[in-house]
Amino acid sequence: MKDAETMAYINLFAVLGALEELCAMDENAKALLPEKPVTILFDIKEGPAALFTFGPEKCSMREGRGACDIRLPFSSYEKFNAMIGGTFTPIPSKGFTKIGFLTKHFMKMTDILSAYLKADEKALENPMFFDRSTELMLYVIGGAIAQIGNHDRIGRFSASHITDGTVLLSIYDGPGVSVVAKDHRLKAVKTRLPAPRAIMEFESIRLARRLFDGKENAMDCIGKKKIAISGMISMLDNINRILDRVSVYLA
Incomplete structure (x- = not known):
């Protein structure tokens, strides 16, 4: 038995948190980094929040709320988990002018991350x-x-x-x-x-x-x-x- 709150903390800090290392090790993820820094705030109501800053050289995560370019609010743990599961699309409350980075760059990064974390046997034949x-x-x-x-x-x-x-x-x-x-x-x-x-x-x-x-x-x-x-x-x-x-x- 698992609970939605713990799952949300895992998804935010453990799963999405792996974007830091992904952008350092994978050339395709690194190529998606913007020339000018973009910060996304994932903000779960009455729950955790984290800021992800994507710059020209790296991705960094910081726990908590703060200044951001894009804010993605979630009304519940379940809604955030559904986004990670691909069954819910959040609506930004801030940053519509940066929506291109979210849809064209960030989503591709998470697809790359998912390919590593849910790798098939064929992909794992490549030693790197x-x-x-x-x-x-x-x-x-x-x-x-x-x-x-x-x-x-x-x-x-x-x-x-x-x-x-x-x-x-x-x-x-x-x-x-x-x-x-x-x-x-x-x-x-x-x-x-x-x-x-x-x-x-x-x-x-x-x-x-x-x-x-x-x-x-x-x-x-x-x-x-x-x-x-x-x-x-x-x-x-x-x-x-x-x-x-x-x-x-x-x-």
């Missing part, structure tokens, strides 16, 4: 695409862990047992995402932060992919030492419980 897709999935999963730990009823229970510190989820010789716990609130940082209190590291990007796709069992991999764990095991136990909820929301 495979690596990028798996890296983006790692960041989305890390972001989803944080949002579920903060908003989902079951996830909050697990987060309430996580002591302050950083848990690093990483791929050997590859990318990593840090989940930072502070006063039982979680925050995902899409890099390897120093001095983590607990680490879970996958032996290869291919193993990470198989785990993300549900083709491998994490406990079996730990037993076979395909996943290396170290540090404070209680932190990893509770992160793993939240990970079980991630599959419910991102299925």
